[in-house]
Amino acid sequence: MKNDITYYAKNRQSAKAYKADQKISPENVDKIKALLRYSPSSVNVQPWHFVIASTDEGKERVAKSTDEAYPFNSSSIRSASHVVVFSSRQEANEEHLQQLLLQEEKDGRFDGDPETFKAGMDAGRKMFINLHKEKFNDVNHWMEKQVYLNLGQFLLGVAALGIDATPMEGVDTSILDKEFGLTEKGLTSLFVVTLGYSDAENDFNAALPKSRLPYSDIITEV
Template structure:
């Protein structure tokens, strides 16, 4: 039998003790701790996460969970494993201020969410996907052991299949940029649910001046363009009006057909 300790707490420092075998009892109605009681399945997090409207600037994500955030970004699925993305993770006041400059003029209502968050992630998409990048992915897959059973055959098959879809979007559908953007949005969807399971709140934002953000970090010179910013941290329970509102979605009868 495995024994676990029980702790009553309400600060972000104690949130991570769940992963160390402790059971956390929420104090003062702490919603983040309640989400980490260990008894919830994945649908709980889908139903209870929300877009934060005000972050508590004093609560910070622990280094242990920051490592998990990095893994969530890296291990997202993408079509043909193309991984056409780049991320910027801002945690310092200076770094968050650089991101917030992309909202100050056109979208000032988003600036506080960026500056008061614990961490902020910029999601960017590739501007082009060429042969050298496809070979780079292929080399990584081989290095990670995906072709060990028959390296020559499986490497050729993987490269052929991936090139087929890339060229389809380049030459026939002529939407390769849009296709790569969609892969980044796959990442964002998994990311939002993933951080919720860690008890971390998030605010995804398309209300950003992407050109200004690209210039701030030299993204276009690196072959990328920004798409979305996600602010991370912990809700200010008193100021975040959205935290107490019921979830609202269209009924299944309107959005789901079963055959």
């Protein structure tokens, strides 16, 4: 049943070919942006930035990252309706942390006792960031994991909109970083996601059954 979220989990597939002439509606593009924006992240750190390519020129710029090293991905990038480049902040600096606090205050997160709640949120967020900076020495990896949290919600969300998607790590991120000036902005690209509508006649994956390990192998109930 399509009103059951597990329907989309069970039926979504990574598209291997797209209908180049079928575009995502403006209304659904707005919903795609909302999915990116409203993803959860640890301590609401939101360490991400997205480049959305919908024009032929924009998609050509993304395809530069696959043409040489990963040419099997280039066709999908060019024929998809939209392509999203997911990137992560390289540092959770004070400017970003203050921006988060200001937005949280604007959105009413600190109503009642603004200064106390605001200070508590700032201290709690910095505690976890500093743990990963100073104890675990993996703050960049930790922030990248938050972007992957976004990806998981995003893939399920676009499936519920009837949109096909393909997450691609087969991209040269150094080319994407240079092409979109990400390094200068304190960002690093991680992967791209193509979006559109599967060309079923040429999409070998569309007809294949989904394969997952059984519950008995992946779940322990206590």
